[in-house]
Amino acid sequence: MRYVLVLVLVLLACLAAAPAEASGRIRYVALGDSSAAGPLIPDQIDATCLRSNRNWPHVLAGRLGATLTDVTCSGATTADLSGRQAGIVAPQFDALRRDTDLVTLAIAANDIVLSSAFVTCASPDGPVVPSCRDQYTTGGVDQFQARIAATAPKVAAALAEIHRRSPAARVVVVGYLTYWQPGGCYPADPYTAADANYIQATFDRLMVMLAGQAARTKASYVDIRNPSARHGLCAAPATRWLEGAVPASPAYPYHPNAAGMAAAAAIIAAAGVAR
Known part of the structure; x- marks a missing residue:
């Protein structure tokens, strides 16, 4: 009887200790900015970060059957991965563990303050003067290109730190969706053809940098720009993947x-991030 009791206790202890390992569930951590967080998409589950439970990290985790820790936060820059965002949001890197299996990172648009172009280059009442390109060119130097170059080593450092903290994890950098096809759709969307082309080209240069840094640091890069080309701001509401x-x-x-x-x-x- 005593032997049976001991055996039962041992079995119960094993069952209590083993679920995560036995289930084989992927331990997934999502890092990044609003492009991954999903501001204002219902249901919002974090009022500070404007994070949705229908953002792509949550949907991806459901597809993979993964256990998700989602710390994506609207407005995040590379500095907020290791530091407190606005002094109140914990560093996103705090979510990383040595046993993390998968990490996705969507970052850098805020590092180059690309959102400013959406404000200063909008032309609801006619083309702005100077043009968007001219606004962001100083002394013959495109300020966004300069910022992208300055952000590249920050992305590389972030990826290196992810590898250090989660050495067994697959690390995946994710780009940004397509905003405009060439020419835009002015005036339905308040950016002239030239300005829409300029902002989209800036996003494209940013994503080239991200892909390059991913390759240099043994991370993967997933392009969502090309597959979304027909679903940008000018698409019909029923087929649009971005809102204007x-x-x-x-x-x-x-x-x-x-x-x-x-x-x-x-x-x-589909890119096989769980492999």
Whole structure:
């Protein structure tokens, strides 16, 4: 009887200690900015970071059957990965563990303050003067290009730190969805053809940098820009993955909507990130 009792206790202890290992569930940590957080997409689960439970990290985790720790936060820069964002949000790197299996990172648009172009280059009442390109060119130097170059080593350092903290994890850098096809759709969207082309080209240069830093640090890069080309701001509301100045579905202006988040998750999953 005593032997049976001891055996039962041992079995119960094993069952209590083993679920995570036995289930084989992927331990997944999502890092990044509003492009991953999903501001204003219902349901919002973090009022400070404007994080949605229908953002692409959540949808991806569901597809993979993963255990998710989502610390994406609207407005985040590379500095907020290791430091406290606005003095109140814990460093995103605090979520990383040595046994983390998968890490996704969506970052850098805020490092180059690309959101400023959406404010200063909008032309609801006619083309702005000077043009967007001219506004962001000083002494013949494109300020966004200079900022992208300055951000590259910050991204590289962030990826190196992710590898250090989670040495067994697959690290995946995710880009940004397409905003405009060439020429935009002015005046339906308040950016002239030249300005829409300029802002999209800046996003594209940013993503080239991200892909390059991923390759240099043995991380993977997932392109969601090309698969989303027909689903940008000029697409019909039913097929749009991003919302414009007046959103047709719940989302922060000039950010992904729920359809865009679901599509991004499908693209990332199809890239085989769980392998």
